[in-house]
Amino acid sequence: MKFSSIIGQEAVKQRLRTSILENRLAHTQLFLGPEGSGSLALAIALAQYVNCPDRTPEDSCGKCPSCLKYEKYAHPDLHFFFPTTTNDSVKKEPMSALFLKEWRDFLENNQAYVRQEDWYNHLGVGNKQGTIYVRDASDLIEKMVLKSYESEYKVVILWMPEKLHESASNKLLKTFEEPSEKTLIILVAERYELLLATVRSRAQLVKINKLDDAEIAAALVEQNKTTDSAFAQDLAILSNGNWNMALENLDGEVDSEDDFLKFRQWLRYCFKPGNYLELNKFNTSLTRIGRENQKRFLQYGLESVHNSILQNHQQGAKIKKAGEELDFSQKFAPYINEANQTQMYQLFNEAVYHIERNANPAILFTDLSFKIINLLRMGRNELASTR
Numbered sequence: 001m002k003f004s005s006i007i008g009q010e011a012v013k014q015r016l017r018t019s020i021l022e023n024r025l026a027h028t029q030l031f032l033g034p035e036g037s038g039s040l041a042l043a044i045a046l047a048q049y050v051n052c053p054d055r056t057p058e059d060s061c062g063k064c065p066s067c068l069k070y071e072k073y074a075h076p077d078l079h080f081f082f083p084t085t086t087n088d089s090v091k092k093e094p095m096s097a098l099f100l101k102e103w104r105d106f107l108e109n110n111q112a113y114v115r116q117e118d119w120y121n122h123l124g125v126g127n128k129q130g131t132i133y134v135r136d137a138s139d140l141i142e143k144m145v146l147k148s149y150e151s152e153y154k155v156v157i158l159w160m161p162e163k164l165h166e167s168a169s170n171k172l173l174k175t176f177e178e179p180s181e182k183t184l185i186i187l188v189a190e191r192y193e194l195l196l197a198t199v200r201s202r203a204q205l206v207k208i209n210k211l212d213d214a215e216i217a218a219a220l221v222e223q224n225k226t227t228d229s230a231f232a233q234d235l236a237i238l239s240n241g242n243w244n245m246a247l248e249n250l251d252g253e254v255d256s257e258d259d260f261l262k263f264r265q266w267l268r269y270c271f272k273p274g275n276y277l278e279l280n281k282f283n284t285s286l287t288r289i290g291r292e293n294q295k296r297f298l299q300y301g302l303e304s305v306h307n308s309i310l311q312n313h314q315q316g317a318k319i320k321k322a323g324e325e326l327d328f329s330q331k332f333a334p335y336i337n338e339a340n341q342t343q344m345y346q347l348f349n350e351a352v353y354h355i356e357r358n359a360n361p362a363i364l365f366t367d368l369s370f371k372i373i374n375l376l377r378m379g380r381n382e383l384a385s386t387r
Helices: 010-021 039-051 065-071 096-110 116-123 134-145 166-177 213-222 229-239 243-251 256-271 276-286 291-312 323-335 341-356 361-385
Strands: 028-032 078-081 154-159 183-189 204-207
Touching (some): 010 039, 078 096
Parallel strands (some): 028 183
């Protein structure tokens, strides 16, 4: 994958190229970027650029034997590690090495713009969540001992280090801190707070931001996803900086209205508590929608808190909503204020974290509901005191 094939992120690309050309390449790096920002694609492009013998100051050549193997994600000195779990073909002791073919197919099908739920769907694991196990860590360490096969650098790309089992993280600390000579390790993460502090401290942080609306719109047109530039701009605005979301909106696969209706109904139960039987029934219904949909519901909650903060700071033009959703966001915003906004943001983040780690959803949503009831009460009191 060449830098030129990656959407936007020009400043990051330039910093990465400069670090190589000036021989300032950190051997362990943490690429931190939200879903759909292209962080994994950037990691692969950097690896290809490092090992391209005919690279220019701008990009890898894309034609040499090394680049051709990188384009297929199958270079012998490129090693991938990622979350796995059991499925119909691997019934016990899953690890990355057992799913390399599926992983390469997955990358190729998505041009390395990937997300967790699609990976788990690709593996056919249902609602199970993936983990990067101690056996993955042992395999990684063994590969680092070997000399590179045909390139200058051995490259390890570890996708979603948030999914590292704690014992695997501890096993890899020395490798992250002092990798073998001519080794590049790239951790590709989405959520900084879910990484162990000991892991974060051993990697140079490369911050990757959401894509700009203009970058997404231009890419939709350039890649012949649509020839209507106005439509592309509308899709870009709705995607909120997420290329994966832009493609889903283009294909009509996302129905955010369902999340909106669920979240609005839930908040109504929490805002004026009284009918706890109905609230309990609603929470029970959330337990049946599956973990990925539960995460999406909670992430919608995070987005709603964020939009409320924007609205309260006269930044409503930045809210990527329309119609009923925008109206709801504007009415909800006053009750998310200094008294509760930090706690609400933390609550939703923690809930996503626990869902990812197979928490009991009935207990989680019941506990979350009562905490939100209290926080909304605090928000109403704060609002009343300022009027």
